[in-house]
Amino acid sequence: MKKSIIYLFLLGLATLSACDDSEPDVEPNDDNFPFRLVLDAEEGAALPDEEDYGLEVKFADYIGELPHQQVNLTYAFTDTEGSFVDNVSISKVTYKVEDGDCEYERELPFVESTIILIVDEDLGTVPEEFEIEFALPGADDTEGGFTFEITELTSQADVLLNQAATFEYEVLENDVAGAWVLDLNSEDEFEAFKSVLGAINEDLTNLSFADITGAVSLEFEFEEMKIEVELQNPEIEEVCEEGEIEQEETHLEIEGEYEAEEGELEIGGDHIITDDGVEEELEYLITASYTINGEELEITFYQIIDEDQYEEGDELFTSESGITFTFIKD
Amino acid sequence: MKKILLKSMKMLGKYLVYGLIIQALVSNLLLASTTSAQSVYKVKISLKRKQGKLSQFFQEIEQQSEYRFTYSKDRINLQKEVNINKPYQNLGELLSHITNQGDIIIKQINYNLIVSKAKPTLINTRDERGIITGRVTDSETGDILPGATVKVSGTNYGAASNTEGEYSLRVNSGEVSIEVSYIGFQTVTETISIKEGETIVKDFTLKSNTQELDAVMVVGILQGQAKALNQQKTADNIKNIVAAEQIGRFPDPNVAEALQRVPAISVERDQGEGRYVLVRGLAPQFTNININGAQIPSPEAGVRFIALDAIPADQLASIEVSKALTPDMDGDAIGGSVNLITRTAKTRNASFSGNLVGGYNNLMDKPNAQGSLQYGQRFGKSEQLGILLNSSYYFTDRGSDNWERDGSELEFRDYELTRTRLGLSGTIDYHLSENSEIYVRGIYNRFTDREWRRRYVFVPNADNSPFEDNEIERSMKDRFESQTISSVSLGGKHAFPKLAFDYEVSYSDAQQDTPFDNEVNFIGKPDQLSTDFSDSKWPVMTSVFEDEEALVNGSTSYTPQNAYLNNNNYEFDELETGNTLAKDRNISGKFNINLPYTLANNEAALKFGGKVRLKDKSLSVTQNTFEWEGADDLLLSQFEGGLVDQHFLDDHYQIAAHADMGKVLRFFNANRSGFALDTESKIEDENSESYEAEEDVYAAYIMSKIQFIKLMLLGGVRYEHTNVNYKSNSVIYDEDGDFDEVLAEEGGTSYDFILPQVHLKYNLNNTTNLRAAATFSYARPNFEDIVPQNVIELREREGTIGNPKLEPVSAFNLDLMGEKYFGTIGIISGGLFYKRLDNFIYSRTNYQTIDDVTNMRITQSVNGGGADLVGIEVAYQQNMTFLPGKLKGLGLYLNYTYTASNAELIREENKEEINLPGQSKHVGNISISYDLGKFNTRISANYRGSYLQEIGSEPDEDIYLSERLQLDWTMGYAINNKFRVFAEFLNLTNAPFEAYMGNEDMVIQREFYSWWSRIGLKFDL
Secondary structure (H helix, E strand, O other), X not given: OHXXXXXXXXXXXXXXXXXXXXXXXXXXXXXXXXEEEEEOOOEEEEOOOOOEEEEEEEEOOOOOOOOOOOEEEEEEEEOOOHHHOOOOEEEEEEEEEEEOOEEEEEEOOEOOXXXXXXXXXXXXXXXXXXXXEEEOOOOOOOOOEEEXXXXXXXXOOOEEEOOOOEEEEEEOOOOOOEEEEEEOOOHHHHHHHHHHHHHHOHHHHOOOHHHEEEEEEEXXXXXXXXXXXXXXXXXXXXXXXXXXXXXXXXXXXXXXXXXXXXXXXXXXXXXXXXXXXXXXXXXXXXXXXXXXXXXXXXXXXXXXXXXXXXXXOOOOEEEEEEEEEEEEEO | OHHHHHHHHHHHHHHHHHHHHHHHHHOOOOOOOOOOOOOHHHOOOOOOOOEEEHHHHHHHHHHHOOOEEEOOOOOOOOOOEEEOOOOOOOHHHHHHHHHHHHOEEEEEEOOEEEEEEOOOOOEEOOOXXXXXEEEEEEOOOOOEOOOOEEEEOOOOOEEEOOOOOEEEEEEEOXXXXXXXXXXXXXXXXXXXXXXXXXXXXXXXXXOEOOHHHHHHOOHHHHHHHHHHHHHHHHOOXXXXXXXXXXXXXXXXXXXXXXXXXXXXXXXXXXXXXXXXXXXXXXXXXXXXXXXXXXXXXXXXXXXXXXXXXXXXXXXXXXXXXXXXXXXXXXXXXXXXXXXXXXXXXOOOOOEEEEEEEEEEEOOOOEEEEEEEEEEEEEEOOOOOEEEEEEEEEEEEEEEEEEEEEEOOEEEEEEEEXXXXXXXXXXXXXXXXXXXXXXXXXXXEEEEEEEEEEEEEEEEOOOOOOOOOOOEEEEEEEEEEEEEEEEEEEEEEEEEOOOOEEEEEEEEEEEEEEEEEEEEEEEEEOOOEEEEEOOOOOOOEEEEEOOOHHHHXXXXXXXXXXXXXXXXXXXXXXXXXXXXEEEEEEEEEEEEEEEEEEEEOOEEEEEEEEEEEEEEEEEEEEEEEEEEEOOOOOOEHHHXXXXXXXXXXXXXXXXXXXXXXXXXXXXXXXXXXXXXEEOHHHHHHHHHHHOEEEEEEEEEEEEXXXXXXXXXXXXXXXXXXXXXXXXXXXXXXXXXXXXXXXEEEEEEEEEEEEEEEEEEEEEEEEOOEEEEEEEEEEEEOOOHHHHOOOEEEEOOOOEXXXXXXOOOOEEEEEEEEEEEEEEXXXXXXXXXXXXXXXXXXXEEEEEEEEEOOEXXXXXXXXXXXXXXXXXXXXXXXXXXXXXXXXXXXXXXXXEEEEEEEEEEEEEEOOEXXXXXXXXXXXXXXXXXXXXXXXXXEEEEEEEEEOOEEEEOOOOHHHOEEXXXXXXXXXXXXXXXXXXXXXXXXXXXXXXXXXXXXXXXXOOEEEEEEOOOXXXXXXXEEO
16 A cells, blocks of 8 residues: 555656756757858948949857858849949959058959958958948949849858848939038028037037138938038048058038938937036937929928927927028039 | 944843843852762652741751751851742752752762852752653654653753654753643653663653544644644744644645744745745845755855745745744844754654645646655664655646836736746664764755746837837747755764764755746837826726738738737847856854753753854856847747737736747747847846855854743854855946956955844743843845946946945844743744844945046945834734634634834935835734534635835835735545545635835736645545
8 A cells, every 4th residue: 555655656756747847849059159241231322423332241249259261152143223234243352450550451352253251361360341342333324223142151160141141232313312512601600500400519519610611511322411510620630541641630520311302301310418427329310301403402400309308399409490501512 | 343343242241241140130049969879859758847947947857867967057047038838759859949048059978968058150060960861752643742841840940852852851860750741732740760870761652631622623733733832832042833734734835835824924925926035024135044954055146045935845844933043043144044844754663644736726727736755764673763755746837917017118927837846855863872863864855937928018108209119019938947955964963961962064055047048029119009007906008000001910900909919010129048057055064062060050051062154156147139130020920829818917908929939949040140149248148147156154152051940041152254255247338338348356255243142031830931032143245245246337327236345234133022822732922022233235326436437327235224123923823622612613823013114224315214125014814723523624814014125216216015915725624544635725815916116006016826726635644
């Protein structure tokens, strides 16, 4: 009797012990971290007359040291349209290395369908990132686009090619695209300019008319825009490239992303504010409208808000009738 | 540290002086006589005189015996009045009564009785004594009776049987009358003849004197109550005992739940099951948990307290809760010290006991099961070898429905759990002789918890910010966690006429292993989303998806309002995978030496000992966060599966299927190249959380216990020295917000405590005790607070950092307690307690300068000022046998504790006073039982008032747990004396776990478990 109870109990215990459910339904393959090579963008565009365009390819954030073995990338141009049919190719593949304070550009070999990511002698590894430069038709009437795809990656190293390895290029047909300039000829014009864009740039607010030359440039590229206010006394920075030291001027810049459609323009980006001595980065949003008359681009600014100040009456800048600036095609 | 030392030394001095004064006041200073073969204890005598002068008694004794008194008239006051009201059997006892009142000592030399004046400080070790040892058992069932009073008749000198029912009593050689008493049993008196230096084994069997109770109650239940109360009555310090049989009276499968029935104890629950204990309104870190007197390491990372739901209650013979420490106990327990006592073999006859249980969880509509088996037997001619093996296994499918609030965010949580508890324990003991025993004890507990957590988080764009979207997060977590606690101890106990000593070495290991912890999150963006908490019990969520595509999923159509249930509307956000392993290992050794002596004819014992405990604790973390960078969007509908709760929160809300983790991980494995690892969060999580620490504790104590006629005085001091060393990391983010570096941190600290302890116990009569205690104790900081696991974000100007300078919390405790025990096995008791805590620890946010960056908002644990805690504790337990007819089957079990506290801290640079975290104003139990023959039933209510759980950076952010009342019902039927069936139903009223922030109207969490049950068979063969 007693023995039977023990046997029954042990049997029950063994059966129940199976119930602790200690195994996942599927074991994740997460104990190794292969390098992943990714394209920096999925799409891009440039003005019709651009003669080349650079696509950055890089290793995603990784742990440890980059591969010491060569990586071969097979690529293809597909879906070529318009001017790009049989008229697009890779002109060069380059990467940069730093030697001391100087930066040098080096080329990677490529053949008709393969880019070879070689081990750099100085780095001892393959480069962390490189740029593929496409040779474009470069004519004013260029139209259409193409798709560039890395189709295969082979290497003895543990490297994967990101699933999204396709880049789509098209001619930038946006009506505001291109470079524009504005001359701020008077202090009033400058104050008006400051009253708008000074809301998202403290340095601009702190400038006086005497600090600037009056020249303002505006550039709309693919999804991104930049305003540069030329300073009388720009910061000078020494830059060393290919062994040669050059002096570069740094003027005041405001950058953002934009959407321009049917006369409405929205610009968004980040700006830094100082709150009680603490710097904070906030998103801003500019609401404006535009009209294009020949070589003139007229932009009217209505409102600027940021993450902290967006409610009615609390905006960084607001004007019902708007403040208008007229830019000239550069 | 110096301050603590000085303060402790001052207090020590003060209490030693008090002790001496008390001794001087209460003692009759008589040194015991030396006896021989012509012992005065063998001479029968009976005086007519009951009252008179000392000289008159001397004269009458000389007339009736051959003994002659010798004394100096100058030194002895012969005119002193003496009253002999107590009975005496022989000349020795008569002289004892006389000397008690005459300020004299009498020494026998043949027929001469040398009388001299008593010298109060003289200590006389008893050389001419023997030992009577044995076991006290129930005559009917053979069960051991712990806590029995075994004493020399007519005196207050005696001992109490231990948890094994064993006692050991040193007595003068000659004929000794021994009296054994036990609440609920008839007192037994036997005369034993013992020679000098001899050890006699004498077992006592007691017969229940509660025939009336026997008629209405099951014997085992009575025994449980009796055992607990007898141990409590005979204990030197203020403690509560819960015997195994008593645990069985309540539906409490784990140790935490068994403890919630004890006065002044409440529990913190996890998924409806008791987990952590809070003693006398103090948070879990203030209570020390031991197995058979050895501290248990904590399997959890960073803390010291133990999740007691890991230990099945049926592993234990009893649970002791000491509310006032004695010097031979570890000093790091301010709330109390819980000792879990495992079983040992009792008799030559093999015993098998256990249970088979099945149950049901109403919320999950799933079964649970439990089985346990215990075998015990003693072997050998004189039963020298005892073997006991115990195993138990508990399996339950549980769950909970929960909503939580964070500002305007509303979260639904649907939990599905599978939990198991495996307990294995064994004791092998070997009696080398009647007074010597060696033993090895082992215990292994494994608690596993598989959890699937399905969440909806509604994050409305409450401010209508153009920079934010309305979001609904849908996450699914699949995690397995096991907690193992194992311990093996090897020790011995040896008693000799002149001394007793015991020693033990033990190895304990605790681990919390989370081999996988995976969570996937998807996000949907409704066009409109709002939450409304005006009904604080059931908040309202309203969402609208306007896009027509959002309203369709295959052939299923949704309205804009219920399209939040459409899994096509949720895109993949991130997948987290990881594992952690927390380890805590203790190696300890201790010894205790007990030297009996007499002080002014009062039995006393000097005890001293030492202890070393070496601890290694560590945590390793692996944490991966993956984002999807593949070509196509991933939708929740591609991965949906698993359990769908069709009646979530009792149909107040509707939820849809969540992700099936199996599908997600299969996709992940097959598409690894599309998933990007977040390397920064990996580096931060793994480096900031992982640590290694060593903590070595060296302790020594000395104490003395003196039993006067009615008063027991126990006093002494304990010294503890602690060394802590650690290795951890700081993770630094630079001023651009980018990950900068990981800095290795290494350091240590040490501290000392001198802890004086004084206990008084006054026996008003055989059933009534008055107790008082003044004790010092402390609580070490948690490792997670002291180890510098720092995360510094310079750009954000914020960080969390450890505090290696954190000092332990020190405490002074005062306790008063009165207890009246009933012969029908019951008690009424009441007491007051006061605790003064210094260096109270709390989490504080302030502004500091780090790396030349000013105004950094830093959160770290710091020492606060003092805290006071005062409380009243009352308990009543009675079998109503005095009621007429069948009403005598009624029984009551009531206890109530009131506490109030006041702690000083600095918050936002302001000094504030708050209640101590963990302190409920009201805690109590009401349990009404009815026993009729073989049937018994009991309904029990456990109440815990609201308390502060977490201190926020400002008062409005303080988080409180709301009051909770749980109602349980149990019933049983004894088929015969070997088999009993029972049924238990828990949480009958579906009491929720509820939390609020700042004030009671701001409810931030409500979690429901519904009711669950267990039905089974218990056997004892």
